[in-house]
Amino acid sequence: MSSTKILISSDPAEAVPSGAASSRKRIGRWLQRHPRIAFGAALFSIILVLTVFAPVLTSHDPLQMNPLNRLKPPSSEHFLGTDALGRDVFTRTLYGGRASLMVGFSVAIAATLVGLAIGLVSGYFRAVDNVLMLIMTGLMSIPGILLAIAMTTLSKASLATVIVAIVIPEVPRTARLVRSIVLMIREQPYVDAAIVTGTPVWRILIRHILPNTAAPLTVQATFICASAIIVEAYLSFLGAGTPPEIPSWGNLIAEARNYIRLAFWILLYPGLLLGLTVLSVNLLGDGLRDLLDPRLARQMKGRS
Amino acid sequence: MSEALSSPPLLQVDDLIVRYPVKKSLFKARQHVHAVNGVSFHVRRGETLALVGESGCGKTTVGRSIMRLVRPSSGSIRVDGIDIASLSRRELKPYRRKIQMVFQDPYASLNPRMTAGQIIGEPLGNFDIVHGADRENRIIALLEKVGLSRTHLHRYPHEFSGGQRQRLGIARALAVEPSLIVGDEPLSALDVSVQAQIVNLLDHLQQEYGLSYLFIAHDLAVVQQISHRVAVMYLGRIVEIGETADIFRSPIHPYTQALLAAVPLPDPRKRRIIEPLRGEVPSPIAPPSGCAFHPRCALAEDRCRREAPQVQEFRSGHFAACHVMARNNEYAARPSSREHGFARSGKIANS
Numbered sequence: 001m002s003s004t005k006i007l008i009s010s011d012p013a014e015a016v017p018s019g020a021a022s023s024r025k026r027i028g029r030w031l032q033r034h035p036r037i038a039f040g041a042a043l044f045s046i047i048l049v050l051t052v053f054a055p056v057l058t059s060h061d062p063l064q065m066n067p068l069n070r071l072k073p074p075s076s077e078h079f080l081g082t083d084a085l086g087r088d089v090f091t092r093t094l095y096g097g098r099a100s101l102m103v104g105f106s107v108a109i110a111a112t113l114v115g116l117a118i119g120l121v122s123g124y125f126r127a128v129d130n131v132l133m134l135i136m137t138g139l140m141s142i143p144g145i146l147l148a149i150a151m152t153t154l155s156k157a158s159l160a161t162v163i164v165a166i167v168i169p170e171v172p173r174t175a176r177l178v179r180s181i182v183l184m185i186r187e188q189p190y191v192d193a194a195i196v197t198g199t200p201v202w203r204i205l206i207r208h209i210l211p212n213t214a215a216p217l218t219v220q221a222t223f224i225c226a227s228a229i230i231v232e233a234y235l236s237f238l239g240a241g242t243p244p245e246i247p248s249w250g251n252l253i254a255e256a257r258n259y260i261r262l263a264f265w266i267l268l269y270p271g272l273l274l275g276l277t278v279l280s281v282n283l284l285g286d287g288l289r290d291l292l293d294p295r296l297a298r299q300m301k302g303r304s
Numbered sequence: 305m306s307e308a309l310s311s312p313p314l315l316q317v318d319d320l321i322v323r324y325p326v327k328k329s330l331f332k333a334r335q336h337v338h339a340v341n342g343v344s345f346h347v348r349r350g351e352t353l354a355l356v357g358e359s360g361c362g363k364t365t366v367g368r369s370i371m372r373l374v375r376p377s378s379g380s381i382r383v384d385g386i387d388i389a390s391l392s393r394r395e396l397k398p399y400r401r402k403i404q405m406v407f408q409d410p411y412a413s414l415n416p417r418m419t420a421g422q423i424i425g426e427p428l429g430n431f432d433i434v435h436g437a438d439r440e441n442r443i444i445a446l447l448e449k450v451g452l453s454r455t456h457l458h459r460y461p462h463e464f465s466g467g468q469r470q471r472l473g474i475a476r477a478l479a480v481e482p483s484l485i486v487g488d489e490p491l492s493a494l495d496v497s498v499q500a501q502i503v504n505l506l507d508h509l510q511q512e513y514g515l516s517y518l519f520i521a522h523d524l525a526v527v528q529q530i531s532h533r534v535a536v537m538y539l540g541r542i543v544e545i546g547e548t549a550d551i552f553r554s555p556i557h558p559y560t561q562a563l564l565a566a567v568p569l570p571d572p573r574k575r576r577i578i579e580p581l582r583g584e585v586p587s588p589i590a591p592p593s594g595c596a597f598h599p600r601c602a603l604a605e606d607r608c609r610r611e612a613p614q615v616q617e618f619r620s621g622h623f624a625a626c627h628v629m630a631r632n633n634e635y636a637a638r639p640s641s642r643e644h645g646f647a648r649s650g651k652i653a654n655s
Contacts, residue, residue: 189413196371197427197476198400201393207426211417 034291040283047277051097060088062095062247071263081265083255092247093269099248100229100274103163104281107228108221110167115174116217120205122175123182133179136172144169144231149240157243162235166228177220178213185209215292222285226278233274249274312385313346314484314516315370315403320344320379320389322365326589337588339365341540342379344615347484350510352517354527354548356563357537360585363520366537367486370518371405372396383484401431404477408489410469414461420447420472421457427479446475450505467498474505484516491526503530524567528552536560539588539596542615546622556624556633558601595627603628 031038050057058079066086074081080090122132148165155161185191186209194204229249235241236250237257244251249270256267322340340362347353355363368374370381372388380387388399407413414423424443428434434442444454450471461469470490477485487506491499507530509515521527527534528548535545536557544557555561562581583600586592595613598604605628613625618633 189407189409190415192368192371192373193405193407193413193473193476194415194426195373196400196405197480198397198430199426200430203430207418208415 034287036283037287037291040280040285040287043276043280044284047097047273047280048101051094051101054091054094054098058088058091058094060091062087062092063245064088071259071266073263074265080269081263083263083266084259089266089269092252093249093273096247096249096252096270097273097277099159099242099246100232100250100277103159103166103232103242103248104225104229104277106163107166107170108225110163111170111174111224112217112221114167115171116178116210116213118171118175119178119213120182120209123179124186124201124205124209129179132175136175139168140172142169145235145238145240148231148235149238152235152240157241159242159246162232162241165235166231170224170228174217174220174224177216181213181216182209185212219285219289219292222281222288226281226285229274229278229281312382313348314384315347315518316380316382316385317346317366317370318344318380318382320366320369320381321377322362322369322374323377335589338540338591339588340369340376341591343537343540343542345535345542345545347516347518349483349516350514351533352510352519352531354519354521354531354534355537356521356524356527356534358563358585359522360588361537362540362588363537364488367405367488367518367520370403370486401480402482403484403486404480404482406470406473406477406485406487406490409493410466410473411461411493413473414469416461419458419460420452420464423461423472424475424479427476431480433480442479446479449478449509450475451501465498466494467501470494470498470502471505474502474509478509478513481513482515484518486518486520488520489522490519491521492523499526506530524552524564536563539585539591541596541625543597543626544622544624545615546619546624550619550622556618556622556629557597557626558603558629559597560624562600595625 060078064087066082069078069082069086070084072078072082072086078088078090080088080093083089083092118132118136122129122136144166147168148162151161151165188208191204191208194208199207232241232248233250233253236248237254239254241250242248244255252270253267253274256263256270260267320340320343321338323336323338326335326337343362343366345353345355355366357363365374369376369389372391376389379389381389383399383402386399388396391399418426421440421443424446425439428439428442440457444457447453447456452468452471452475456464456468456472461472464472470493473490474485490506491502494502503526506517510517517530519527519531531548533546534548534551535542536551536559537543538559544551544555544560551560552564555564559581566581581600586596586599592599592609594610595601595604595608598608601608603626607627611627613627613630615623615625616630617623618629624630
């Protein structure tokens with residue numbers, strides 16, 4: 001625990017530039033010591049830039065059909081070829097990343113915030129703990145895919161439905177993580193000291209307990225993000241996810257599946273980008289975990 | 305002395321009981337740990353009462369109950385005459401200004417993410433004591449009061465030594481200008497030389513502000529030095545209470561005698577007269593019948609196994625709970641007054 005604190009507190013100091021050249025050198029050295037974070041962050045940045053700047057990077061419309069140019073292999077006009085309806089694969093792959101990353105980020109943020117709120121309340125207030133944890137256990141027992149299929153069947157298929165469907169099974173895990181931290185921290189004498197000096201409960205939660213959850217939650221959020229991207233993809237692949245008119249990696253792969261023998265590139269590139277994205281986020285998360293929370297890292301290693 | 309007797313004591317604890325349920329089980333009868341099993345004592349203004357005993361005897365739980373970090377199962381804790389044992393969190397807040405606590409572990413009792421200024425400022429903010437620029441001045445004044453300086457204002461706890469951290473903890477307790485400070489072994493985590501400094505600081509603060517201390521400790525050498533009275537606890541009960549000099553010169557209860565005998569003597573030629581304690585502290589889940597100390601007591605007789613001894617006054621202001629010692633003491637042969645350990649000493653001395 002103490003080593004974590006030292007690391008965290010020394011980080012800002014390392015980032016403070018005394019001169020442009022020396023700070024660049026220092027960041028370089030820091031990244032050398034954390035190759036996983038460096039590689040993950042670099043890869044993820046590239047993918048992020050590609051998808052965010054998709055309209056600049058390609059002149060094609062992702063939905064523009066061209067029946068005359070169906071299933072064309074890569075050419076100078078169509079950098080990665082065209083799909084079964086003559087749409088540009090490069091364009092669609094980049095735009096598809098927007099939907100997938102959108103789902104990944106939204107789910108990570110929503111699940112973290114909701115889980116944080118539930119975990120804080122559950123960990124601090126004994127009276128509601130049992131009820132809340134029972135609900136969480138109940139939620140955990142619902143198979144995620146079934147829930148998503150049910151939700152998209154019952155309501156209109158939209159990106160929001162997909163996000164909610166993925167958030168629900170992720171919340172209990174975050175809530176439990178936060179709760180376990182709260183249970184540990186609330187026994188700390190400095191929390192007793194805060195109670196004794198008349199600190200209101202909300203301030204104890206925010207000032208004394210919440211900061212301890214930041215590091216593990218950051219790590220958890222990266223893993224949720226990676227898993228949400230995958231879940232979105234397979235839900236879309238099964239037709240229970242993102243509506244087919246929105247290009248997402250899952251939808252692209254689902255459509256390309258029928259033409260794999262004729263035109264493998266339609267499937268290859270979205271699949272490749274999906275894999276690389278998840279890889280980069282996981283590498284980033286692994287690196288952050290080792291950096292921010294050595295204790296959690298040991299637990300996780302013991303579990304897997 | 306007589307002045308102190310006329311006004312009610314600052315803190316009056318009566319028949320305090322704290323039970324914890326031990327693991328809830330569906331098929332077993334619920335068991336309880338009797339951490340504190342009927343403890344009564346009082347602390348006067350400007351007085352230091354030391355609460356001593358082996359670890360696990362419940363002395364820390366007594367301290368935590370007074371701070372209401374633990375909810376007492378029964379009994380009363382009166383502060384200036386008002387019972388706080390069952391007040392709600394909100395009702396309790398005004399009393400937090402009267403009683404404060406200094407913790408055992410100077411490392412864990414300070415939030416590592418807050419600066420010294422923030423730590424001391426928190427109670428000031430909670431009670432809206434000072435605002436704006438005055439607030440910083442007050443914090444600096446508090447720092448200086450405990451022997452730190454304004455240069456420490458923006459430092460984090462890890463930048464302080466153990467002794468400095470404990471000073472910071474004392475400054476935090478002083479911020480709300482309390483009348484009583486409960487010290488839960490505030491010295492035991494410190495080096496001996498630092499202990500002496502903190503003892504001097506506490507002593508100085510007591511003289512300056514007329515503070516009372518409830519000093520929970522197991523180091524008898526320190527206790528002898530700083531406390532006016534001593535209460536000895538064994539397995540959730542007070543077995544002896546009296547003036548420090550009386551307790552150390554002529555302990556009554558066999559347990560107190562054994563505790564004192566266990567203090568290392570600085571003179572190698574002196575020999576121990578009393579045998580040191582044998583055996584372990586019994587389980588507080590199923591405490592021994594009768595006198596809880598009987599399995600380890602050299603003087604134990606039949607009655608001790610059957611019947612729990614009442615606290616009786618042996619000498620003026622010196623109380624203990626022991627059948628055997630009471631029989632040999634004509635002073636204690638008289639039935640004990642309504643409450644043990646307070647308000648009687650003056651009267652009896654006169655009679």
